[in-house]
Amino acid sequence: MKFENPFLLGSGPPGTNGKVIAKSYDLGWGGMVCKTFSTDADKVINTTPRYAKLRGRASEEVIGFQNIELISDRPYADWLDDLRQLKKSYPTKILVASIMEEYRKESWQRIAREVQETGVDAFEMNLSCPHGLPERKMGMAMGENPDIVEEVVGWVKEVARIPVWAKMTPNVGNPTVPAGAAVKAGADGISMINTILSVCGIDMKTLRPMPTVEGHSVPGGYSGQAVRPIALRQVMEVARANPGLPISGMGGIETGFDAAQFFLLGASTVQVCTGAMLRGYEIISELTEELSKFMVDHKFASISEFIGKSLPYFTTHHDLVDRQRAARELKESARAKVAAGRDVETWKGDIARETTDLVTN
Numbered sequence: 001m002k003f004e005n006p007f008l009l010g011s012g013p014p015g016t017n018g019k020v021i022a023k024s025y026d027l028g029w030g031g032m033v034c035k036t037f038s039t040d041a042d043k044v045i046n047t048t049p050r051y052a053k054l055r056g057r058a059s060e061e062v063i064g065f066q067n068i069e070l071i072s073d074r075p076y077a078d079w080l081d082d083l084r085q086l087k088k089s090y091p092t093k094i095l096v097a098s099i100m101e102e103y104r105k106e107s108w109q110r111i112a113r114e115v116q117e118t119g120v121d122a123f124e125m126n127l128s129c130p131h132g133l134p135e136r137k138m139g140m141a142m143g144e145n146p147d148i149v150e151e152v153v154g155w156v157k158e159v160a161r162i163p164v165w166a167k168m169t170p171n172v173g174n175p176t177v178p179a180g181a182a183v184k185a186g187a188d189g190i191s192m193i194n195t196i197l198s199v200c201g202i203d204m205k206t207l208r209p210m211p212t213v214e215g216h217s218v219p220g221g222y223s224g225q226a227v228r229p230i231a232l233r234q235v236m237e238v239a240r241a242n243p244g245l246p247i248s249g250m251g252g253i254e255t256g257f258d259a260a261q262f263f264l265l266g267a268s269t270v271q272v273c274t275g276a277m278l279r280g281y282e283i284i285s286e287l288t289e290e291l292s293k294f295m296v297d298h299k300f301a302s303i304s305e306f307i308g309k310s311l312p313y314f315t316t317h318h319d320l321v322d323r324q325r326a327a328r329e330l331k332e333s334a335r336a337k338v339a340a341g342r343d344v345e346t347w348k349g350d351i352a353r354e355t356t357d358l359v360t361n
């Protein structure tokens with residue numbers, strides 16, 4: 001896939017229909033992963049409210065965002081029309097279809113066959129939504145189980161004629177295990193991370209958890225700035241375990257400098273969801289400017305020059321201790337040499353003085 005720039009909008013509210021996707025292309029995004037859809041929208045019933053925000057203590061800035069939003073509730077046929085039309089109007093922009101189905105081979109293969117006919121560039125298999133859908137054994141219920149990941153990715157790969165990315169959940173101990181299962185089944189790339197299971201907070205007046213729907217709530221998916229360190233760690237681990245694997249990195253990217261860190265840890269494209277929800281589609285111009293500035297400052301002519309550049313500097317804790325000890329020893333021996341050198345200089349000075357005394361006397 002050839003991207004005008006490496007910034008895609010991540011699956012979610014920024015890509016809910018053809019109209020807003022077209023707007024994002026007009027503003028300069030290199031690609032879009034549309035909101036996840038399935039063949040059966042009737043089962044999708046959203047609540048209001050479905051978002052909660054965590055703000056900084058000293059400012060009103062939103063640092064974390066929680067949602068209990070489900071996949072798209074738009075009819076499947078509408079999605080097929082929108083995707084077809086978008087590819088006709090924007091042939092050079094990358095359009096990735098985010099798809100999700102129940103644990104049935106026929107359903108996954110049907111959606112893959114029909115959606116690729118629209119001309120989309122790739123699939124992103126949503127194996128990672130952490131709320132609502134797992135109750136139907138979808139999303140994260142699949143993505144946290146490596147055997148199921150391998151089986152379901154294998155089903156889609158049997159029929160797909162376009163690249164298939166598997167979108168992984170961060171809600172696992174070792175992200176390289178399910179990602180490895182997707183790669184084993186033939187996934188062409190990994191998207192990560194989806195949201196982190198969370199309870200955003202309790203309303204201190206009502207004592208009810210948020211977001212509060214009729215006095216009640218469910219744990220939701222956490223995103224935004226606060227999740228970036230977790231996303232970076234997981235991308236790093238998967239990149240180290242799978243050299244050369246295309247990774248579309250996301251989780252808390254709001255600036256071009258944030259994006260650069262994902263590239264340095266092995267991602268080859270990045271996605272932005274919450275950042276665009278909070279600050280608007282227009283941030284694309286800032287993102288590209290900041291990434292360009294980073295590249296100029298470091299004299300990088302292309303992104304491929306720095307993909308994974310920081311990966312070699314991760315090691316074990318044991319190795320850190322050894323390196324620190326070796327560095328300390330080196331410093332001490334240098335200091336000893338300098339001290340010895342100073343002794344020699346003093347001695348030379350003494351001799352010179354004594355010689356002068358002898359001559360003058």
Ligand SMILES: Cc1cc2nc3c(=O)[nH]c(=O)nc-3n(C[C@H](O)[C@H](O)[C@H](O)COP(=O)(O)O)c2cc1C
Nearest residue numbers: 010011012036067193194223224251252272273274
């Ligand atoms: C309101 C909301 C809805 C989302 N819906 C989807 C979805 O339908 N499919 C999906 O794969 N990810 C979905 N996500 C997850 C994002 O695509 C992304 O993986 C995650 O939010 C981390 O990136 P961010 O911090 O840039 O938002 C959603 C996120 C939010 C905030």
